[in-house]
Amino acid sequence: RVELPDVGWSGDAEVLFENRSASVKDGVIAEFIDAFGTRAWHIDLRGGESDGDAPGIDPDNLVVNPSWEDNPSTGTPAGCYASVGPGATFFVDSRLSVHGGHSARLMKPDEQSHLSFRPFPFAVEADRRYRVSVRAKARSEGSQLTVKLGGFGSRTFDLTTEWAEYAFEVTPDSDARRGGLSVELSTPGCAWLDLLQVVPLVEGAD
Secondary structure: OEEOOOOOOOEEEEEOOOOEEEEEEOOEEOOOOOOOOOOOEEOOOOOOOOOOOOOOOOOOOOOOOOOOOOOOEOOEOOOEEEEEOOOOEEEEEOOOOOOOOOEEEEEEOOOOOOEEEEEOOEEEOOOOOEEEEEEEEEOOOOOEEEEEEOOOEEEEEEOOOOOEEEEEEEOOOOOEEEEOEEEEEOOOEEEEEEEEEEEEOOOOOO
């Protein structure tokens, strides 16, 4: 039984690293813990309130775990495959974000190293427009990020030291049951990413 002084909050707390939630009643958590076991809970006391201008996940987004909030294994984001060369790193960072409480931090030490990742694949349709977008920032000017949607289209973006959205639209010329989105830090440096999304667009809509 864990009592949180001065927190009379009731709701669900995220049980970190276990992909489940626990009930909180009037600031009290009561759970069985196995012998020699541990528990870590995350409680969002913001009450679901957010800035009206804050970015959110599009309901039609096709990317799994787009802002790296699902992390059953500490520091390792669920729902993607990473290719990490010598000296490079790819981790979840809980210090910086534009959505939720996490971002992905990519660090590439030199030109000889390689760093890229691919979210779990999804289906795309021929002759349908898709908007590919990501929020990103770099530790220093000059870092470049390359985003590709299979062999249908790609863009390389020059990152700045401030969070910004980078986006492009692409129309596949054939169906792909396992459409591949890939993201690569093209230059040495350190960058943070959040809200990686692929959204099918409705023709004629703004």
